[in-house]
Amino acid sequence: MNELFDKVKKNLIWKSVFRRDYRNTVRDRALAIFGNVFLHLHPVKVRESAVKLRYTWGMGGITFFAFIILTITGIVLMFYYHPTVNLAYEDMKDLEFQVPYGVISRNLHRWAAHFMVIVVMIHMFRVFMTGSYKAPRQFNWGIGVILLVLTFLLSFTGYLLPWDQLGFWAITVGTNMGAATPLLGYQGPFSEYLHITPYNDVRFALLGGATVAGNALLRSYIWHCIAIPVIALILMVVHFWRVRKDGGISRPQSN
Amino acid sequence: MNPFIKIITQPDNIAIVIMIFMVSFFMVWAFQQALRNDKLRLTGYAVEGELDNDVDTYKPLVRIEMIISLVVMVGLTIWSVWVDAPLEEIANPTITPNPAKAPWYFLGLQELLVYFDPWLAGVVLPTLIIVGLLAIPYIDINPKGNGYYTFSERKYAILTFSFGFFILWLLLIVIGVFFRGPGWLWYWPWQEWDTQRVVFEPTRDLSSMIGIDSRSWGGFIVGMVVVCGYFVAGMVAPYKYFKKKCPEFLEQLGMTRYLITAFLFVTMMSIPIKMVLRLVFLVKYIWIIWFVPGGLNF
Numbered sequence: 161m162n163e164l165f166d167k168v169k170k171n172l173i174w175k176s177v178f179r180r181d182y183r184n185t186v187r188d189r190a191l192a193i194f195g196n197v198f199l200h201l202h203p204v205k206v207r208e209s210a211v212k213l214r215y216t217w218g219m220g221g222i223t224f225f226a227f228i229i230l231t232i233t234g235i236v237l238m239f240y241y242h243p244t245v246n247l248a249y250e251d252m253k254d255l256e257f258q259v260p261y262g263v264i265s266r267n268l269h270r271w272a273a274h275f276m277v278i279v280v281m282i283h284m285f286r287v288f289m290t291g292s293y294k295a296p297r298q299f300n301w302g303i304g305v306i307l308l309v310l311t312f313l314l315s316f317t318g319y320l321l322p323w324d325q326l327g328f329w330a331i332t333v334g335t336n337m338g339a340a341t342p343l344l345g346y347q348g349p350f351s352e353y354l355h356i357t358p359y360n361d362v363r364f365a366l367l368g369g370a371t372v373a374g375n376a377l378l379r380s381y382i383w384h385c386i387a388i389p390v391i392a393l394i395l396m397v398v399h400f401w402r403v404r405k406d407g408g409i410s411r412p413q414s415n
Numbered sequence: 416m417n418p419f420i421k422i423i424t425q426p427d428n429i430a431i432v433i434m435i436f437m438v439s440f441f442m443v444w445a446f447q448q449a450l451r452n453d454k455l456r457l458t459g460y461a462v463e464g465e466l467d468n469d470v471d472t473y474k475p476l477v478r479i480e481m482i483i484s485l486v487v488m489v490g491l492t493i494w495s496v497w498v499d500a501p502l503e504e505i506a507n508p509t510i511t512p513n514p515a516k517a518p519w520y521f522l523g524l525q526e527l528l529v530y531f532d533p534w535l536a537g538v539v540l541p542t543l544i545i546v547g548l549l550a551i552p553y554i555d556i557n558p559k560g561n562g563y564y565t566f567s568e569r570k571y572a573i574l575t576f577s578f579g580f581f582i583l584w585l586l587l588i589v590i591g592v593f594f595r596g597p598g599w600l601w602y603w604p605w606q607e608w609d610t611q612r613v614v615f616e617p618t619r620d621l622s623s624m625i626g627i628d629s630r631s632w633g634g635f636i637v638g639m640v641v642v643c644g645y646f647v648a649g650m651v652a653p654y655k656y657f658k659k660k661c662p663e664f665l666e667q668l669g670m671t672r673y674l675i676t677a678f679l680f681v682t683m684m685s686i687p688i689k690m691v692l693r694l695v696f697l698v699k700y701i702w703i704i705w706f707v708p709g710g711l712n713f
Contacts, residue, residue, distance in 0.1 A: 192473040193472050199477065202472045206469065206475075209464030214448065225484050245506075263499060267498065267499055268492070274433075282437060288551075288576050289573070290562060291559075291562065291569065292561070295552075295561070298552030305548045308548075312520055316521070324505060325507060326502075332515065333515050336533070342711075345538075348533075348534045350708065372506075412462055412463075412465040
């Protein structure tokens with residue numbers, strides 16, 4: 161058995177992928193982190209308290225993990241989905257009855273989305289309770305608040321895509337709020353001064369029309385699958401980078 | 416089937432049941448750690464994390480991340496095998512469901528529509544919530560409690576945040592999901608939903624309670640005095656109090672920071688106040704600015 165392992169590890173292909181051996185030395189434990197493109201988000205050494213589950217509850221990491229699950233299942237679902245009024249609902253039925261593992265892909269996507277919203281809220285609560293927004297982490301708290309809002313918007317834009325009664329009316333109720341925007345919504349105060357009508361107000365811009373119809377579906381789809389994920393990803397990069405630049409997970413200043 | 420069982424086992428609502436359990440669990444855990452740390456501080460010991468050393472990331476941290484990922488993945492898989500994502504009839508603009516509910520995380524805002532006009536509940540208040548959250552690190556100048564759970568060192572901050580988080584946000588979501596039925600009427604869990612039910616609630620405006628038409632200049636002035644008076648009093652009274660009790664705190668805080676903090680706090684407290692006025696005294700509007708096109712009513 162050991163011989164086999166040796167053979168595999170001395171193999172040219174293995175060496176080209178992993179670059180070096182791992183021995184349990186200080187140097188190799190460090191190299192395991194910064195020699196790996198994925199792991200090197202981490203510092204090589206962290207404080208003991210940063211590893212303790214009862215301090216961070218792992219909530220930020222779980223949120224990111226939920227985002228990864230959502231990206232993967234989302235891509236799977238995109239293969240079977242047309243963002244058009246005629247086909248969207250049919251595609252849902254196809255996922256249910258025709259596509260292999262279609263049901264579980266959709267279930268995973270939906271429940272992971274709900275889960276991500278819950279977890280991101282608890283993450284914010286933890287960060288508040290440990291005072292981790294205090295200097296020098298004020299700016300990163302701000303990035304986090306924006307990411308929280310983006311999480312809601314991601315979930316909200318996805319709600320319409322099945323094109324069923326649930327999503328259709330939830331989006332109708334939600335975007336009707338846009339019509340009430342002061343100055344810029346046709347039902348909002350002061351909007352008369354700007355000659356705002358149902359055909360040029362905020363709601364129209366959100367829906368691409370005066371009612372929830374084909375354009376709204378396309379806009380939801382693009383916001384949901386491309387625009388918001390890209391923005392969220394950029395902000396996540398900043399968020400994680402700032403965690404490290406601000407000195408890692410917060411901990412008490414030693415007096 | 417029992418209406419309560421029916422509503423909590425709706426596929427999307429299972430998420431909210433999970434949320435209630437998770438949030439309660441972490442709330443207890445956070446306050447438990449906070450109180451323990453407070454006790455440690457009081458007796459002169461170091462709080463958790465104060466004296467700890469560095470450890471390697473590989474493997475202690477990588478290992479724990481791996482385990483959590485697996486647990487989450489297994490949990491979500493079980494959830495997904497067990498419960499199917501809902502799919503209703505195809506979208507039909509001519510059939511409006513009753514009640515038409517927004518996604519659950521926005522139901523707190525939808526609940527506010529009972530008490531405020533859409534321009535406030537749906538646009539201005541959410542904007543102020545986001546602005547307020549962004550402002551927290553800049554208006555909280557208390558240097559204590561950075562990096563550990565504590566309650567006694569940041570009582571005011573924690574109580575204010577907890578009130579907003581648990582009551583004004585999560586409780587309103589739970590109410591919106593479980594206690595609001597057709598016509599957005601209140602239904603107890605044991606009550607069957609009834610689309611025919613009508614509740615006659617003769618709401619009135621504040622000034623008409625003292626016999627002044629709320630859509631007259633007199634009503635306008637009464638409303639203005641009450642609303643502006645509330646904001647001015649709410650912002651001046653604490654100032655006077657701090658000036659007398661701890662002027663050095665005000666000095667440190669500075670006028671700009673004080674005004675922003677006080678404004679945000681008074682605005683937040685206006686929500687429960689308006690809820691009580693509406694639910695107990697059936698007050699619809701406090702101040703109607705009737706001459707603004709589109710209506711600017713508080």
